[in-house]
Amino acid sequence: MWRLYCGDAHGVAIQTTYHHLVRAIEAECEVYLGCVKYIDYERDWFPDANAFYPVMHKRIAFEHEREVRMVASPSNVRALPPEQAPEALFVPWDNEDRIERVFVDPYAPAYFFDAVSSVVDALVPKMKERLAWSQMKAAPLF
DSSP states (O other): OHHHHHTTSOOEEEEOOHHHHHHHHTTOTTEEEEEOEEEOTTTOOOOTTOTHHHHTEEEGGGGGGOOEEEEEOOHHHHTSOGGGSOSOOOOOOOHHHHOOEEEEOTTSOHHHHHHHHHHHHHHOGGGGGGEEEOGGGSOOOO
16 A cells, blocks of 8 residues: 555555544544445445435445544534635644554655654654554565
8 A cells, every 4th residue: 555655755654543533533523433334336325315424435446445534524614615615624633642653655765764753753752762664664574
């Protein structure tokens, strides 16, 4: 998935837990969290009456992603015309408490890891010990 989502641009993956995500939104009354359900759109269907069904379903071809989605649907935003809707909504997040690990793209050059390390060290120094190369960088056992 590194190549699929990062291409040649390189990137990082942030690991957290479902529990941490739930804790992040427990005080947010119009933010929802759930596992995406993967279906065959030619055979399966979902009811039209639930606005979250299209958001929480994907084609079965993406099943390998095992995606969890956080969906915000504040009533004050739903009433806005599309051109006035915000591009993003803020959900409070505590990096130190909720991020388990930060993995660096195994295909990235060493200078990219060093740059990510410098940013982590400058912004959240306590997390530097949680920074690592993706395990995909390790040599295979055979």
